[in-house]
Amino acid sequence: MRKISFFHAGMLAIGALAAVWCVTGCSSSLYRDQNNWVIIDSDTPSFFAEYDLIYLYPCQELESEAGYMNWVYGNTGEEVRRYVLQVISGQFGPRVRIFSPFVPLLSFREYGEILDEYKKERNHSFDFYGTRLKVPIDYTVEALDTYFSHYHKGDRPFVIFGQGQGALVLYEAMKRCKKVSTDNGFVAAYFFGIPGVQGEEILADFGNRGIKPADKPTGVGVIAICNTRLAGQPLDKTLALQNGAVVNPLTWRIDATPAGPKLNPGSMFINHKEPNPAHRLKIISEFCGATVDQENGVVNITSVDAKKAAGLKLEEHVFYSDAWGLFSKSVSLNARDRVRMYNFRRKGVCLKED
Numbered sequence: 001m002r003k004i005s006f007f008h009a010g011m012l013a014i015g016a017l018a019a020v021w022c023v024t025g026c027s028s029s030l031y032r033d034q035n036n037w038v039i040i041d042s043d044t045p046s047f048f049a050e051y052d053l054i055y056l057y058p059c060q061e062l063e064s065e066a067g068y069m070n071w072v073y074g075n076t077g078e079e080v081r082r083y084v085l086q087v088i089s090g091q092f093g094p095r096v097r098i099f100s101p102f103v104p105l106l107s108f109r110e111y112g113e114i115l116d117e118y119k120k121e122r123n124h125s126f127d128f129y130g131t132r133l134k135v136p137i138d139y140t141v142e143a144l145d146t147y148f149s150h151y152h153k154g155d156r157p158f159v160i161f162g163q164g165q166g167a168l169v170l171y172e173a174m175k176r177c178k179k180v181s182t183d184n185g186f187v188a189a190y191f192f193g194i195p196g197v198q199g200e201e202i203l204a205d206f207g208n209r210g211i212k213p214a215d216k217p218t219g220v221g222v223i224a225i226c227n228t229r230l231a232g233q234p235l236d237k238t239l240a241l242q243n244g245a246v247v248n249p250l251t252w253r254i255d256a257t258p259a260g261p262k263l264n265p266g267s268m269f270i271n272h273k274e275p276n277p278a279h280r281l282k283i284i285s286e287f288c289g290a291t292v293d294q295e296n297g298v299v300n301i302t303s304v305d306a307k308k309a310a311g312l313k314l315e316e317h318v319f320y321s322d323a324w325g326l327f328s329k330s331v332s333l334n335a336r337d338r339v340r341m342y343n344f345r346r347k348g349v350c351l352k353e354d
Helices: 006-025 076-092 108-121 134-150 165-176 199-209 328-346
Strands: 037-040 051-056 096-101 158-163 186-192 222-225 228-230 267-270 281-284 289-293 298-302
Touching: 037 076, 051 076, 051 134, 051 165, 051 328, 076 096, 076 267, 076 281, 076 328, 096 134, 134 165, 158 165, 158 328, 165 186, 165 199, 186 328, 267 328
Parallel strands: 051 096, 051 158, 158 186, 186 222, 228 298
Antiparallel strands: 037 096, 267 281, 289 298
């Protein structure tokens, strides 16, 4: 993977400082410039799109001299945009307005060093915002503020989706953006590969906004955590957490009842080695099953066909992990169902808990 030059590293550091200052002091947001969005579907008619999707991708740089992803250097921005278009457009279809900001995420190796520190302490008071993650978190807060100020109207439903570092950064940004609320259209957040979180933490961070851990298929105002573990692999101490909040991404329930591959409507994988971008995306139905490991707070991947899995990286904490695509279609179908339940309730229909 390429390294950026000293000049570009310095420019990125200056830009990062300026953007952090803008979060608290500027009247003009970095994200009013549409060139700073990977995708911004503000022109998609709201009557056609069922909901808005805010998405933040996993690490896209193995390493860089600055430590952060620079989307204006080389073809980085183009590669990120291609990744997001292939994964998210293929996963959620055309009836969704997608908002995915360019964010200077830490390189994979820099982020890994922070996770190593987290694993040493293994306590719930670890301050991710006190690390170099502060920069991407502040950028993401600014992007969220711009979305709510200029693109979100009333109580229009929106869904949040994050993978890997993108999941952690979005979670931390949500804590700092009070407009992410059930009163403002928040339906659900799906986080894959986020450092383990307990249900009590979610309620402490978001309970006063009507947000809780997901435990049913069609509840609204929920955070669904789906950290996965491949059979035979040791527990990832970054993701696994005793009694951690986790939900089965095939049944959307928290009990240990296994779900077989027939419940998996489609897994999406990208072959990064394929030279033709049009041929990189592969969709496989009934690829695997899933069962919740309640004690360790992870989802065990089950019934994987060895032939179909050949050549894939199904561990979460590896560069260009294929684990993010395991339950793609199940996530998009569930988001649609939760949005429709939200709209049903918005019409004034009072229901008991699902």
